[in-house]
Amino acid sequence: MERFVIIGAGAAGISAAQVLRDVRPKDTITVISTDEKVHSRCMLHKYLGHERDAQGINFVDADFFEKHDITHIACQTVDKIDTEGKMVCYGEYSAPYDKLLIATGAGFFIPPIPHFREAPNVFGFRDLSDALKIDEAFARGKRVFIVGSGLVGLDAASALCERGADVTIAEMAPRVMPLQTDEYAASVYQKAFEEHGCKFLLGIGASDAVVDGDGNITEVILSNGDHVPCDFIIMAAGVRPRIQIALDSGIAAERAIQVDDHLRTSAPDVYAAGDCTGLSGVWPDAMAQGKAAAWNMAGVEEVYEKPYPFKNTSNFFGVTMLSAGRLDLTEGADVLVHKTAGEYKKAVITDGKLTGYLSLGDISNEGLYLYLIRTGTDLSGKTDKIFRLTFADFYGINEKNGEFAYQV
Amino acid sequence: MKRIFIDPAKCDGCKNCTLACMESHRQDGGKGLYTLDLTDPANQSRNFIVADGKGGYAPVFCRHCDVPDCAGACMSGALQKNMENGLVEYDKEKCAACYMCVMSCRYGVPAISPDRKRIIKCDFCAHLEEGPACVRACPKQAIEVREV
Numbered sequence: 125m126e127r128f129v130i131i132g133a134g135a136a137g138i139s140a141a142q143v144l145r146d147v148r149p150k151d152t153i154t155v156i157s158t159d160e161k162v163h164s165r166c167m168l169h170k171y172l173g174h175e176r177d178a179q180g181i182n183f184v185d186a187d188f189f190e191k192h193d194i195t196h197i198a199c200q201t202v203d204k205i206d207t208e209g210k211m212v213c214y215g216e217y218s219a220p221y222d223k224l225l226i227a228t229g230a231g232f233f234i235p236p237i238p239h240f241r242e243a244p245n246v247f248g249f250r251d252l253s254d255a256l257k258i259d260e261a262f263a264r265g266k267r268v269f270i271v272g273s274g275l276v277g278l279d280a281a282s283a284l285c286e287r288g289a290d291v292t293i294a295e296m297a298p299r300v301m302p303l304q305t306d307e308y309a310a311s312v313y314q315k316a317f318e319e320h321g322c323k324f325l326l327g328i329g330a331s332d333a334v335v336d337g338d339g340n341i342t343e344v345i346l347s348n349g350d351h352v353p354c355d356f357i358i359m360a361a362g363v364r365p366r367i368q369i370a371l372d373s374g375i376a377a378e379r380a381i382q383v384d385d386h387l388r389t390s391a392p393d394v395y396a397a398g399d400c401t402g403l404s405g406v407w408p409d410a411m412a413q414g415k416a417a418a419w420n421m422a423g424v425e426e427v428y429e430k431p432y433p434f435k436n437t438s439n440f441f442g443v444t445m446l447s448a449g450r451l452d453l454t455e456g457a458d459v460l461v462h463k464t465a466g467e468y469k470k471a472v473i474t475d476g477k478l479t480g481y482l483s484l485g486d487i488s489n490e491g492l493y494l495y496l497i498r499t500g501t502d503l504s505g506k507t508d509k510i511f512r513l514t515f516a517d518f519y520g521i522n523e524k525n526g527e528f529a530y531q532v
Numbered sequence: 533m534k535r536i537f538i539d540p541a542k543c544d545g546c547k548n549c550t551l552a553c554m555e556s557h558r559q560d561g562g563k564g565l566y567t568l569d570l571t572d573p574a575n576q577s578r579n580f581i582v583a584d585g586k587g588g589y590a591p592v593f594c595r596h597c598d599v600p601d602c603a604g605a606c607m608s609g610a611l612q613k614n615m616e617n618g619l620v621e622y623d624k625e626k627c628a629a630c631y632m633c634v635m636s637c638r639y640g641v642p643a644i645s646p647d648r649k650r651i652i653k654c655d656f657c658a659h660l661e662e663g664p665a666c667v668r669a670c671p672k673q674a675i676e677v678r679e680v
Contacts, residue, residue, distance in 0.1 A: 135607065166607040167628050183609035408605035408636055415604075437631040442648040446635050487634055488643030488652075489580075491601070495638035515639040516582030516590035519540070525680055526537040527595045528639050 126151045131202050132227035133157035135407050136398025136414035140225050143418035145192040154195040163252045172255045173283030205373035207391040223393050223421040230363040230399035239333040245340040245356040249280045265355025266290050269344050273300040277360030282440050285320040294325040304436050304447040309484045316441045365400045385427050387417040404433040432498035446487040449480035449497040462511045469511050476504040501532050533618030535680045538591050542674035545581055545589040552669030553577040556657050573646040578654040594641045594654035596620045605636035624650045
């Protein structure tokens with residue numbers, strides 16, 4: 125009997141636990157997490173917006189651990205891994221392992237702005253515990269200053285706008301969601317947020333702060349010298365892989381925990397998956413990594429191919445968008461745009477291949493564009509109908525099992 | 533484990549399957565094609581047929597894949613592969629309408645609902661004892677339910 129231990133109960137950790145249980149019905153599986161409850165980070169805004177409770181943002185069944193006979197040690201943070209004695213240590217306890225998975229995710233990052241790192245009213249928006257803190261702060265004051273207008277910042281803003289907050293978002297880039305949008309798409313989102321009472325400060329950053337006697341930030345000082353009064357601050361200016369545990373345990377890590385193509389770390393029988401590997405920051409890739417690592421841990425060899433990280437969808441106030449590939453790399457490329465009432469699509473085509481795709485509005489049936497980008501499929505002869513492509517243009521059927529198969 | 537097998541050579545593009553799907557999932561309480569509003573996006577079909585330009589047709593139906601891209605991308609737990617019946621099942625109450633599944637399905641099958649609050653995807657007509665309406669509507673037996 126083998127003992128499997130997983131650190132972290134996010135997308136990677138939970139999907140690994142599920143696969144391990146499927147493959148190894150009798151072995152011991154333990155999940156140790158700082159989080160009290162399993163929750164989907166991508167749904168935190170539903171919790172903050174009081175649309176759902178904590179169980180409502182759980183992405184597995186409430187009885188997941190009992191049902192699968194998995195031990196969940198919650199509210200415990202692993203401090204160190206004894207890679208020689210094969211033991212994880214948390215607080216005064218320790219747990220032995222035969223195979224270990226590190227799935228510690230990523231944490232929010234606070235840039236070195238004076239007072240920001242020390243102030244008790246500066247929060248991240250990554251974990252349920254962050255949402256709880258914001259909820260408490262919101263009960264005391266409704267003026268919110270959000271640093272960063274990426275998906276995390278806008279998630280928080282949309283939830284708080286719905287609850288009547290006075291939200292100001294500062295974004296260093298000249299437009300909102302700079303990684304996913306172009307100017308036009310950004311303007312549509314900006315307008316939707318402004319209609320819900322949100323204020324944007326674009327191309328500007330926070331550079332200092334005024335604090336009260338308790339160290340709480342009462343005013344943010346912008347890089348242009350303006351002061352913006354606020355009750356609390358949400359940091360959404362990027363995340364960093366949580367690698368401290370690897371550093372403290374002699375496991376190779378720089379910005380992220382280093383893994384090979386089997387998701388093995390530098391320590392024997394220790395694997396890593398999800399955001400802590402720095403390979404990608406999106407949910408589907410964390411799930412896939414958790415599964416691949418689990419197969420390898422169970423002794424079924426599975427090569428994990430590097431993910432294609434440039435992809436995302438968003439849905440704020442009913443404005444939906446799919447963004448894939450590199451919209452920013454247009455040198456030597458053809459940029460095609462299709463615009464009708466309520467719809468906006470853009471394709472970047474480089475050497476007969478799709479390298480970027482943006483769709484705002486009805487994104488139905490458009491998953492194939494991500495596939496075409498990530499596989500570099502040759503689209504010669506098809507680019508004149510780039511916005512009308514369907515799987516029918518690559519139609520093929522696997523006769524054995526009836527599944528589809530691309531014909532190119 | 534069941535799957536709707538497709539024989540594109542038999543398809544003559546009549547779209548009876550598409551109409552049957554729309555009728556099977558209509559929410560207005562009505563019955564019969566004569567009262568089905570074909571222009572209402574709420575009635576959109578889960579399958580679609582595309583002319584291949586060479587006289588043939590490509591029927592695109594959810595495969596309920598063995599390793600589904602959609603369920604692998606789902607961050608709410610709304611989409612799950614049921615290992616017993618083989619279906620990729622959708623729980624609209626759990627769905628957070630993030631549309632990661634729409635982005636991730638390499639065959640471009642899932643669609644989004646007009647209210648932008650859920651997805652539209654084949655459910656194998658779970659509400660019908662006799663099974664998928666599309667299959668029964670096909671006059672050419674180009675689609676059929678088979679065990680895999």
